[in-house]
Amino acid sequence: MKNVFLLGAGASKSYNSSPTGQRMPIANDFFSTYSKLPINFDPWALKTKLLYYLNLRDGLDHLDLFDFNEDIENLHSEIQIKAYDIIKANKNNKSVEEQVTLGAYYELIFLFIAGINQIQNGPISQTHLDLAKLVTNDDAIITFNWDTLMDRALMEVTSWNCDTGYYVKPLGVYRDKWMNTNIKSIQMPRLLKLHGSSNWLTSYVTFENGKEIPMQALSADNFFHHVFITIEQPKLIRNIRV
Template sequence: MPIAMDFFPTFFSLDAASNPWVLRDGLIQYLRTEKGIEDTDAYLSAGVDIEEIHSEIATRLASVEKEAGGIDRIVLSKPFNQLIFLFATTLNEIANGPVSKSHIDLAASLRPDDVVVTFNWDTLMDRAMIEAAGWSLDDGYGIKPHSVFRDGWNGPANRRSSNKLIKLHGSVNWLTAHPIYEGDELVFTHALPAESLFVYDYATQPYPTHAGRYTGGYAPLTYGYYPPNLIGVPSRSAPDGYVIVKAQAKMPWMPEGQAGKEGLPSMPLIIPPVKEKSYKFFGTLFETLWQQASAAIQACDEILVIGYSFPRTDLKSLDLFKSAFVQRKSIPRVTIVDPYPSRPQEVFQHELGIPKSHLRVVASPFLGQETIAPLFDI
């Protein structure tokens, strides 16, 4: 999955880059007015680090919020949210196809009560676990969704998954309502608790979405640029003395959507790769997930780390392991699978105290069964 400097070149290689419904106007305006860049597509496709751009906008947005920045707040919120949608649509386009064979091999190797913890937003592992491990997104994320979309919104089914898939930074098929400012406070357009989670499973027919802009032809857990609107969800009332006005400009180059428009527009529920991550904005949702991940790390006999490099800037993830290891009464066996394993090996040996006798390093990409079989004698 593309990230950092690979992201924009990957995005521009997709059909989504030429789709007028895939919005980039806020980002383009920001780059032109704030950075003086005229040919924004050339600038982005040259390999600009999307994490740096998103962090820069997030930092400026936070300072504007402290100063009650009025129109500047809107100007910065637009590219910030558009980048979240660009993340989601790029990952959805990549995942929209057959289920990844290497992920299926990994899912099939899971034993009862094994836990998968990931910082990724894509749904490759989700789909593989559904196909190979009988996993269900109704209860398999470790948190109970408010609703699940299967050609319409309904409560989660009464199912039990033997494995948990804990997604510590959210997921592109997790949805929430759009954020809005109520005075100086950023709130959701829905009137539910902030941790309320909506999970998208599949759509075989058009669904109501923003401006009716439904796009079909997507595999389960993936969708076009616009996810389904939230139906039957209480919306936030306007403050006393105010009314809520909804307007949509019609542009000659923008084709009209033909699907319904009812309900609250939704957006992906992910923690973007910015330096100051806004976990608390989603109430207790991520606190619960991180606690479950910590409990799994404390209890497990074996830890298999695939392709996670423990970036030096992500102190929260390192603290997760440190705090969990402090609570352990035994030393787990650790296997690292990574073509560049020096950083995770350094972390486990020198910062987490794993002796060489309990550490195995596979300095190669993860290749599914080819990698798994020698590890566990499958």
């Protein structure tokens, strides 16, 4: 490996070609950005448990997230720690508060992914294309961002593909239909997405009478991915966890 490029939130914030007119959110402006997106008005974009969680935590009547300005990274970490503790406890019957916390965790991830997918659903990012043109097959890119701006740019101008280009291999890839992963090894740059990606899909659980009910018979360690999830495939981004 010759060169390693490290991308933070600013790389995604540079994207200004979204049909939504919005730029990628950062920690302190996620909710204000999300409130301007079409997905905010989609009845499938559930946020009731997240609002209930905030009401219980703050003792305030949060009716919506339009004016909520909390740092999403801090909020995500807070809920994630509590959710993981609840999952590790493995209780047969969870309290209402525990169910609300787990539901808020899944809803927050969904809102984050759905918002990112709508913003990135435009022309390929010129900034990322410029970087991709500098990358060789011996180089690697490390990103903490969930969007697919770098993925699309690499696929456009290099030999990179999403079957094997992430280092981790999915069980299947969606290209108009579900297909097996192409595991043929070729020389290409590598893209390491340390926080996951908005086009990676796996199972999640729901709750009935306080008990966990898996939505699919799939280990959380396994995942599939869509080449790129966009607003033209809304059913594929509903009820998923990354």
